[in-house]
Amino acid sequence: MSSIKNVAIAGASGDLGSVVFEKLVASGKFNIRVLRRTGSSAKFPAGTDVVDVDFDSLESVKSALAGQDAVVSTVGSTAVQSQKVLIDASIAAGVKRILPSDFGSNLDNPLSRKLPVYVQKIEAQQYAQEKAKTTDLSYTFIYNSAFLDWGLTHNFILNVAEGKAQLLDGGDVLFSTTTLASVADGIIGVLSHPEETKNRSVFIHNAVVSQNKLLALAKKADPSKSWEVVSTKLDDVVAEAYSRLSKGILDAQTFIPFLYRAIFDPAYGGNFTGFTDNALLGVKEFSEEELFEVVNKAVTA
Secondary structure: OOOOOEEEEEOOOOHHHHHHHHHHHHHOOOEEEEEEEOOOOOOOOOOOEEEEEOOOOHHHHHHHOOOOOEEEEOOOHHHHHHHHHHHHHHHHHOOOEEEOOOOOOOOOOOOHHHOHHHHHHHHHHHHHHHHHHHOOOEEEEEEOOEEHHHHHHOOOOOEOOOOEEEEEHHHOOOEEEEOHHHHHHHHHHHHHOOOOOOOEEEEOOOEEEOHHHHHHHHHHHOOOOOOEEEEEOHHHHHHHHHHHHHOOOOOHHHHHHHHHHHHHOHHHOOOOOOOOOHHHHOOOOOOHHHHHHHHHHHHHO
């Protein structure tokens, strides 16, 4: 397929989207258009092509996508359901490639696909796959497993701020992890290699680590910091999540354990060793020193 030049981003003000926006602009390879939700107060640098959009309106999104070669969706979990509209609008506007908001766990794994937290993402994937069979729109799904820097500063992999570590199944399970900036590098790689990444999933990571490995690096970064370490069985955490779900409790405490299952249970494919697309997409595998730098920045921030 022809090269991709004009790229629209949905969710450009979020934790991931803001990094993706900055790196896409800095690459100098693309003309960037930001799709901003109508009523949003998000600000972007002067000169940025920003179009306010009603993401529930096919006509609104279609109009915003006029002239775009690709659309990157980095919308958060609460907006994932709008991706079907984004797909339909992309087709109507003649967009060549869509990157849905799949950044995270390995959803090619059949066990991961059954987890409740991914229902809407799977529906969007299946919708894109069906549409790709009968239209000119193609797709790429990007999997990066756990966010490294974000996971350390947002009480996901470790609770760095409070010095707490919930070690799941002993904390020695190996899993892939990727910084937000490297996810952005992966996106640039996909957009720069449209034919090689057409209608498939790609896998990226910076490192394969364990919780204990990251905890050791955190202690090295700040030897004076005390840590409260608790060992927890993943099965118990997930069982409690299903219990909450059965009661209709739909909050982060309910859904995060399902993310843990996808990342920390080896059967769910969270370790990408041996099958990443790093080389094609220009994503770097970290040295020990580079891994420590990320942890050190999170701990000493």
